[in-house]
Amino acid sequence: MGDVASIIWRALPSMFLVFVVIGGIIGGMFTAIEASGVAVIYSLLLAMCYRTLTLKSLIKTLYDSALSTAVILFLISCSGLMSWSMTFASIPDIVGEMLVAVSDNKYVILLVINITLLLVGVFMDMAPAQLIFTPILYPVVIGLGVDPVHFGIIMIYNLSMGIVTPPVGTVLFVSCGISGEKITNVVRPLLPIFLVQFIGLLLVTYIPVLSLGLPKFFGLIN
Template sequence: MEATSLLVLFSTFFLFLAMNTPIAVGLALSGLFTLALQIAPGDLLAVVGEKMFSGLDSFGFLALPFFILAGNIMNQGGIARRLLDLALLLGKRIPGNLWQSNIIANMLFGSLSGSAIAASTAIGGIVAPMAKEKGYDMAFTTAVNASSAPTGMLIPPTGVFIMYSLITGGSASIAALFLAGYLPGIMMGLAVMIVAGIWARRHNYPVDKSPWLWREISQVLIRALPSLSLVVVIIGGIIGGIFTATEGAGVAVAWSLMLGLIYRTLSMKKLVKVLAESAITSAVILFLIACSGLMSWSMTFANIPDTIGELLISVSDNKFVILLLITVTLLVVGVFMDMTPAMLIFTPILFPVVTELGMSPVQFGVVLTYNLAIGIVTPPVGTVLFVSCSITGEKVTRVIRPLLPIFAMQLVGLLLITWFPFFTLWLPGLFGL
């Protein structure tokens, strides 16, 4: 029965995907067909309705629409320009300084907005004209912008970790996940910076050697610090126990609104638009979560995670080999599936396997996010890559080549955080989490 359920679940799901059925509907129907193997028809619809509703019956899910709203307000608040000015200052003396500034700005803005697409659009939209004017290679500029934008999915505050914590039933605390994401997020950004620096040296790009002016530094810091203070307030409040992650999301909305008013960039018309976009995005994600909850429950009901775990262990009993297999699987999944549905589908499947191997739930959450963050830059579903290409006007085929060394360097970081818990657990351990 377990093997039959496994076959029915995934064959129906991929069949619906091939038919261009919305992913949420495909998740719900594949779970429905799997449950139909073991539940009487008279009880089936009642069970399905109950499980879809209970999948959203959690106070913690309120954090998702709040963080989405805060990120959208940030996008409209003129914050990207202020953070890029700070990044230009920080990356001034590094080879390929405009690329380096693009990476730093994506790390800063991505962590505030929680969206790789928002970061690549807001920062890339400003950097692209500057790069053309200074004669930078636009294919490599596009690759740099696309590959550094997902760092904000790891550097907190990020809604991805909140969703993972709720999927795993709170096995990994949100505060611990937030702290655990810092080093891997910085490692992902540094991987792009290293490749960009080598590329700039090899192609003799000039380094900005103009003197540091304290007046310029102070002006840039004064403009950028109010935005960056959001991270300090949210993370400090959650780690310090002043408020929960859900309450922190509400504080993030209030702080973003305050910044929009201070900067005078958020009109009533823009605010109405932001609220509407946030409501639509939240509805899509929450419906997806409800449908994936049904699929996850059907997998648990049919003992599918245990079956997959036994299959993996039958391949090898070496922990490092199994983790490598899981990493390769997630990388392949990320190529063909967006981050949210991939996390909702594969977390319930792989979580019991990795915990059986002794991996911390916190470490696995970061590893899973890092894997899928790479996937959103790879075609054919790489939304961030396509957005970056549309900004610079470059063809995807021209951007693939400069992306390859960046991916290679990022994969080194992925293996480090997968095989060595230090990179994810040191910071939470430092704060007793």
């Protein structure tokens, strides 16, 4: 029991990181993005206190972080060029017109939107895709009676699948960079997971209660 108590006591500062991050976000002290920076600083202080971080390992960590950041920025820049090209070619406007012309059935339109966003997410990063397609798709789905919160969840679900699929999947590239695995070795085992995610996307799309049940229960939306 003495050893267990000693281990738990030494692990408490590390476990407290969860409360710092979640508590800071909920308490409004910082945003979710800023929380990552807070977590890095907190982890750095812990490593210094535990004396597990040497100057050599710190330099290597900074070097690896710089490489990973460079990969992400390069992918985002390529995605930005793609978004500019699509905007210049009026592709978003064409997509919006096609959606209206395809059908007036809500379920068919939602299926077409899902397919469109899945294709867009493969070639574009989430942020530019949201900025470009939200103003186009939002009036269409609202006109069909889709709840705005429900549509937002559908869109984020779609584009989140894109960040783990090549050629622009930033999360996939970063994960492979950290693990040292090749993209070609990772994609094939992920295919069954993509299938499960697609099934989950259809469930979220056509069963609104999965998205709106909790917010309505707590009175956050009508």
